[in-house]
Amino acid sequence: MTATAGIERIVGRGCVLRGDNIDTDRIIPARFLRCVTFDGLGEHAFEDDRAQAKGDHPFDDERFAGASILIVGHNFGSGSSREHAPQALMRWGFRAFVGGSFAEIFAGNCTALGLPCLTLEEDDLAALMDAVVLSPEHEISIDLEARSVSSRAGVARAGIPDGVQRQLLGGSWNATAVLLEAGDAIEATAARLPYVNGYPR
Amino acid sequence: MSAAGRNLLQKVWDAHTVRELPGGQTQLFIGLHLIHEVTSPQAFAMLREMGLGVRFPSLTFATVDHIIPTTSQRRPLADPLAEEMLVALERSCAESGIPLFDPASGRQGIVHVIGPELGLTQPGMTIACGDSHTATHGAFGAVAFGIGTSQVRDVLATQCLALARPKVRRLDVGGKLSPGVYAKDVILAIIRKLGVKGGVGFAYEYAGAAIDAMTIEERLTVCNMSIEGGARCGYVNPDDTTFDYLRGREHAPEGEAFERARQSWRGIASDPDAAYDDEVEIDGSSLAPSVTWGIHPGQSVAVDECLPVRRDAPLDERAALDEAFAFMGLEPGKPVAGVPIDVAFIGSCTNGRISDLREAARVAKTGRVAPNVRALVVPGSQSVAREARAEGLDEIFRAAGFEWREAGCSMCLAMNPDKLVGREVCASSSNRNFKGRQGSPTGRTLLMSPAMVAAAALAGKVVDVREHL
């Protein structure tokens, strides 16, 4: 298994997407799940929201074009477990997410793709959103080691679980490789479980 | 040393721990892996790319549910994209030796309906599926997680997941439910009370007199919507109801093995003195039939209540309230009863089982679907459909003006041709009322119990099902 280089820092412009509880059905509507690869999902990110906003959606706002850090509210990515959601956002161009909070399965899917999800305190998040809306051209910097997000609004302390931080820094977010290292301990665990063995005497 | 006993989650977790991983995660062995056509093809592709095979095909089972049409399941499927997905699944299963419950097998259905009915789902298991409603299987006292595609790859390759152990919140639902109040109303009330992200980081243990009195099918409905409350898994401790359900099922142990299994199942239930990270009490006897009015499952009211008004809402919820009202086109402060509907959908992994259809049929028998309403009944599995036909439920529905369809996910998420059109309002027995969920970007969903959906179908508007009983 080839080792992937870790992620220490992500620098890029931000895109502000306000609102809480933005679910994965909105990020990528179900009809685009009729596919056997993730290719081509990027252009359909938020397709229905964007159509309804008639151009007045952050993803269609030229000032945010080319942004690589998506700034969101609370419980972002709730709902369906579809990895198509972070896949679509990644293919749109995002490399990291900063927000109030993230739904668990969404955050797990992001980690598996090497996309950090960082949480900020309420005031810091509001200040970051305002700073990016005011000057979308300025670069934000995420320091994973130091757990911080720097922008014109200042340096904010960011949250990310220890295990996830370690995986991203160490380049070990492809869990398959890590899990395989357990070797025979996997079969040994299976051998201990009564139901795997037909509830033996 | 604390003398506290262990809860079910702790016991199952410990039994399945392969090793602790650096950074606080556990490498957890997965005893049952369920796959379907939407989230697995990419995982098999990743596996091939890594040069790996399926490690435990005997613990893996597949079905097709999301994309299957409900008018005719005949091959090739009318939608070429759907057909392509099914072919990809067939090929992956054949190559890896994974049993596939396809339409020809007579066992096809929504993955969370067939796992239980085939006896695949058993107490004390760890279960994973690339679908967020996998918590459904917790009704048997299993620890069941919804996972993404990369994690499906992990399970295929290693039969393991890297997971952080959740905290456990015990939800004690006391008292007795009144007539016309169903399992769906219990879980909607829980989500309304604790919020759609209240369960993040927790496993929910559903307990108390109202849960103890429930059938397995009712418990499945409750556990199904754990994710709507933010909890990645939810479970009920196994008891005689669980064991009686399992006896004689196709994949359940038989004879003496069943007795030995029962011993082991009893042992994994939470100890009476088990400790919890949090406990919440809910009075089941005070609950009424619920209806969601907004754009997430936490936005619900009792059918005899009025919609919320802005000034009563906490400051931080007002923007969400405005957004929901704007999308739904409903007026704050007005009663929810009387809201007109265009479509009625009975089905899904929340409420597409035989007991759900029986309750809905009881109501359907009392009238005819209102002239402007399109009403669909979609059984959760082929087996549910067979049972319903044997009881004559299909005839009752048809006579009342409902369409009787083949098994699948259908209008729960509209990946097949069953979709809302334009701004239609749908009374739905499914689990999500997100914007665009039922196939039209501007379509609107009101979640409720299947009996309430049937009542709404007859009246053409939201009504209190208790008037029909």
Ligand code: SF4
């Ligand atoms: S019925 Fe709905 S929620 Fe359940 S598995 Fe199918 S699409 Fe998902």
